[in-house]
Amino acid sequence: MKTNVYDENQSPDMPQHNGKPKPQKNKGTAKTVSSKWFIVALLVLSVVPLIAGAIRLTELAGGAEITPDNARFFASPLPVVLHILSASVYSILGAFQFSSGFRRSRPGWHRAAGRLLVICGLLVGFSGLWMTLFYPRPDGTGELLYALRLLFGTAMVVSIILGFAAILRGNVIRHSAWMIRGYAIGLGAGTQVLTYLAGLLIIGPPNELSGALLMGAGWVINLIVAEWAIRKRS
Template sequence: MTTLQRTATTRRGWLIPAGLLVLGFIPVVAGAVRLTELTAGADITPANERFFAMPLPVVLHIVSVTVYSVLGAFQFAPGFRRRRPGWHRAAGRVLVPSGLVVGLSGLWMTLFYALPAGDQGLLTVFRLGFGSAMVVSIVLGVAAIRRRDIARHRAWMTRGYAIGMGAGTQAVTQAAWIAVSGTPGELTRQLLLGAGWAINVAVAEWVIRRRRRPRVSS
């Protein structure tokens, strides 16, 4: 492989992490705004009063999801991961607890916060289902690497990360709907949020199956 080919391959290897960072930008910014509200003493409204009444779960959720989305993106740069295996393992030790806090704090808020009417019903089912799936995926990913089963480890951690990045895709699905049809109704909004998680899971499964295909040498 020539130097030019290696450079092109390296650049392509960074496309996925860059895309994931872009996808996570809106949720990260939204989380930063929420933290600013809590720390600066913003006006309490029906939409945010639950966070002021009990700020710890949402603060943990925002901080952990920021770490998880940003640091996790670099785990999808194959060349970087191969060149720095020590970094990959060190980052994993941060990502696992961060991901578990993301999932568990999300479940806690769904079960114990006084949710507004638009967040109840079907959306509660989505949050409980996908939040539980995220936690289980991370736990199974850790169990797999302890058995030195790298393929299953990568598969389960990919699933967990895909679910954790749901908020980024949800911003896209809602923005696309608003651009075409205007502000969605309550049920449509809940379905668009569910679609964000479902799209990410579908893409993750496609990636996992693509990895499993045997490479045909020319």
């Protein structure tokens, strides 16, 4: 007859294997590792838009040759400069808000970063909407892409406002959900690089319609991942 052997420091209901304690997986450690990889993925997704933004700022600061593609930025540089700078802070700082370790060990840091992210996120959204509405449309921007930019730009601004309002009421769960959605939309430019490259490989150079659909797919994919992350947290 087998005897359930355990010492005085071991709980009798601890899982046993051949009379010895069965090792348990450290779920907390696994969750931390998963969180770190998720943050790395978000930072990698931000790289291409950050590089493109840096190149644009260099052009504006260095007095590059004015072409039909960049004339609108030279004519009115403030919106695009605000958009690039705020998006850079938003994408990088926002990624670290997903670190549960930071939130637990440095709640003050999380709150301070969150306030800055609200400001930067709203600047990203409003400057993006301004450029869509008032800059001359670049070649290849049809009605569908124009509408998608207005739709998702507005959705980003609304998400951030709802997230901020939720934390003022003390509703952390709704705050987190809306801020994740806003961040997902804001990071759409990174995913759009991937969807555009995928479309280029599969169907060749996109036309006005397929290009708009590929851009829209970037936002949709991000929102799907955002909803998954929200449900995983709840």
